[in-house]
Amino acid sequence: MISPKPSQSLGVKVQSKLKQLSEPQGKLERYLGSLVGSATQTGIGVRRTASSPVIADEDPEVNLFPPPLPQPRICMWKYLDIHSMHQLEKTASVEEMREVLAKLLEIGWPEQSLQDAITLDLFSHALIFCHQQGFSMEQTSAACALLQDLHKACVATPLGNVEECYRHFTTALFCHGVRRPPFSIDLFKEEQLLALADYVVSTYFRHFKLYKYVFTPEVRLDLSLTYMGLQPPKPWPESKTEKEGQGAEEQAAIQQEEPETVAQSEQEPSQVCVLRTYIKTQVNKELGQLQKLVEEQLKASEERLSSKLTTLERPSQVSSSKGKNKIK
Numbered sequence: 001m002i003s004p005k006p007s008q009s010l011g012v013k014v015q016s017k018l019k020q021l022s023e024p025q026g027k028l029e030r031y032l033g034s035l036v037g038s039a040t041q042t043g044i045g046v047r048r049t050a051s052s053p054v055i056a057d058e059d060p061e062v063n064l065f066p067p068p069l070p071q072p073r074i075c076m077w078k079y080l081d082i083h084s085m086h087q088l089e090k091t092a093s094v095e096e097m098r099e100v101l102a103k104l105l106e107i108g109w110p111e112q113s114l115q116d117a118i119t120l121d122l123f124s125h126a127l128i129f130c131h132q133q134g135f136s137m138e139q140t141s142a143a144c145a146l147l148q149d150l151h152k153a154c155v156a157t158p159l160g161n162v163e164e165c166y167r168h169f170t171t172a173l174f175c176h177g178v179r180r181p182p183f184s185i186d187l188f189k190e191e192q193l194l195a196l197a198d199y200v201v202s203t204y205f206r207h208f209k210l211y212k213y214v215f216t217p218e219v220r221l222d223l224s225l226t227y228m229g230l231q232p233p234k235p236w237p238e239s240k241t242e243k244e245g246q247g248a249e250e251q252a253a254i255q256q257e258e259p260e261t262v263a264q265s266e267q268e269p270s271q272v273c274v275l276r277t278y279i280k281t282q283v284n285k286e287l288g289q290l291q292k293l294v295e296e297q298l299k300a301s302e303e304r305l306s307s308k309l310t311t312l313e314r315p316s317q318v319s320s321s322k323g324k325n326k327i328k
Helices: 007-042 082-089 092-103 114-133 137-154 162-174 190-203 205-215 240-256 258-269 272-325
Strands: none
Touching: 082 092, 082 137, 092 114, 114 137, 114 190, 114 205, 137 162, 137 190, 137 205, 162 190, 162 205, 190 205
16 A cells, blocks of 8 residues: 655645635635725715815825835734833723823823824724723734724825725734734634724724825815917916016007007917917807707607697596587
C-alpha cells in the first residue's frame, strides 16, 4: 500500500484549517453587508443642520479626489497605549473620563469648537460601549483605533466614499478576528466582532454624511465660459476713482477719433453684437416651437374633452325623448 508523502498530508491539513478559519469570516461579511445596507438607505436624506463648514475657496490645498486608503493592519496600542488605558481605567465618573480622554486626544477642555465636541462624544461613547461589553484593555484600544482610522478615512475627502470606508473598516476588523500571523490576530471573538460591527454601523455609518459635513470643507463650483475667437472680457474697476478715470479716458478717446472711423464702427457690428443677435434668434426660434407645441396639445385636450361631454349628454337626450312619447 502506498502511503502519502509528508508534504502532501501537510498541505491537506493547511487547506482544511484555512477553510475552517474562512467560514466565520464569510458569515461576518454577510452580516456586516446587511447592516451597512440598511444604514446607508436610512442616511440618504440627511439635511445639513450643523454649523457652517470651512469653505473650499479659503483652503487652496483641498484635494477633491479621495486619497488611497492605507492598507489595514493590526492596530492594537496604536493611539491609546497601555499607560493611557490605565489612566482611563482609574477614572470614577463619565466627566472625569471625558477630561482624561480630551487630554489624550489633545482636545481643549472644555471643548473649544464643535468639531472637538463631536470627536470627544464619539470616542467617549465608544469607551462606554467597550466597558459595557466587558472588553479588555487591549480590545478597547484596538476598537478605538479602528474607529479613529475609519474617521480619518471619512474626513480625508469631501466627496462621498462610504463604500470605500466600509470596505476598509471590515478588512481592518478581520485583522483582529482570525489568527493568521503576522497579518492578523485573534483578539476578538466572533460575538465581539459582531457586536462591535453592529455598534459602528448603527452609530457612525448611520450618521456618515453628518460627520463628513462637519469635518470636511464645502465644495463650490466656479464656472466660467470663454468663446473661441472673442477678446477676453475686461476686469471690473475696483473703486469709484478708477471708474471716473476710465470714463474720462474713454471720452477723450472718442473725441479724438475721426468721424470716418465712428461711422465704420456704427455700420460694422462687433463680434459680441453678432453673437448676441445669434443667441436671441435661436432662443426666439425655440420659444416659438415650444409655444406651437403647447397650443397643439391644448387644442387636442379640448377636443377630447368635448367628445367626452357629447358622449355623456347623449343618454339624457334619449331618455327625455322617450318620456315625451309616453305622455303623448
